Amino acid sequence: MSIVSPMTRVLKADEIGIAPHNAPRLLLPDPRTVFQQRARRLHYLADGHDLAAWLLFCHALSLAQGRLVDRVQIEDGEAQASLSLALTERSWGYWQALLAELIGATTHSPHSPPTQVGKGLTLEALALVKTLQAWPKATWQTQAQALLLGEDGVTPEAAPFLGAALQVEWTLRASQLPTAIHAAYQGESAVCPVCGSHPMVSLVHTGDPNHGVRYLVCTLCQSQWQAARAKCTNCDSPKEVVLLGPSEKAPIQGECCEVCQSYVKLLSLPREVQLDPCADDLATLGLDVMLEQEGYGRAARNLLSAY
Ligand SMILES: [Zn+2]
Ligand SMILES: [Zn+2]
Incomplete structure (x- = not known):
């Protein structure tokens, strides 16, 4: 631009x-629409944009977020009175599921350029996803908590993936809050x-x-x-x-x-x-x-x- x-x-x-x-x-928020709308808009904005590769990467991330919230069943009784900036037991699961979604979406298309696999994810990004999948839980927890609190020490290449997984969880939780809030x-x-x-x-x-x-x-x-x-x-x-x-x-x-x-x-x-x-x-x-x-x-x- x-x-x-x-x-x-x-x-x-x-x-x-x-x-x-x-x-x-x-x-x-409405988690069923927020990530899909974001993905559509990113795809539209990427066309002819100087940052097209970056926007298409974020498009792939948003699509994965949208698929993830579609799959999650919120059970009765899970709704909470308020949210805080602390990781839950479920946070780790969302991280793993998001990375799996990204890998699952990147089947080679014969129409893609050789460095691009599937929906906007480059071979380089796919290799990074696979590296992140091997992170131990303790590393992930330290990194995710630092990102949540806006502290230093977050691996820059991992930040979008961490942020996307955290958004999925918090958006789902916020959507379940009682209307009295x-x-x-x-x-x-x-x-x-x-x-x-x-x-x-x-x-x-x-x-x-x-x-x-x-x-x-x-x-x-x-x-x-x-x-x-x-x-x-x-x-x-x-x-x-x-x-x-x-x-x-x-x-x-x-x-x-x-x-x-x-x-x-x-x-x-x-x-x-x-x-x-x-x-x-x-x-x-x-x-x-x-x-x-x-x-x-x-x-x-x-x-x-x-x-
Ligand atoms: Zn001011
Ligand atoms: Zn918030």
Whole structure:
């Protein structure tokens, strides 16, 4: 992709929509659709993109995530009152199942280039998957816990696989939470009120009942929480944020705070209804580079890129 420069201040922050009283404060994820939609969007965005190989790899990962949640049966009584950033007994199983899904999906196609096996996974990536399959449980636990908590020491090549497996588990768990949790959440926060992880992007919705309402999207459990006020979601400074983007009409902008010098990408569905929080975040790495050149640091995480 190409980014047009110079960066343009496109909107005043107070133009970000104020939520109508009937807009839900919290949106729990639907694991049956979230990974499939992501995979479709990644495939679309990869066409002609500078980062096509990377996006197709993430497409393969998302397809594997989607197949995995389709296979999982959540039993009655498994629903929990809340989530935390601690591995469970099941976490290891999701890791192994995800890697097995990726290997299972990579049968050679006669139409693929020689370095590509199946749906976007290169021979190099397949070799890495097989290496990761041999990791002992203790290594996996140390790495997964470090990624969950945002600590150093995560093997960079393993991070997307770790992140994908953790997303499957937490998204399934979040989808099973009792609906009473909606009422329990009363205010915006820099971390996910469901699981305590970080936002990936913020997303302005379209359609009733939350048209124009801004939500932060969790990078781990895919829940969304309302953050409608025009202030920095990272430091809560009362000073207005500014939106910087490649053009005035661009559907993806950086929401930048002059106080803590950080940004979170703002994706506008009213401007582009096909946007996907994870896929479009990954496909706009160029915007991250430009915002960092402007002096802002990223205050959001994407578990598939470890960015
Ligand atoms: Zn979450
Ligand atoms: Zn701030």
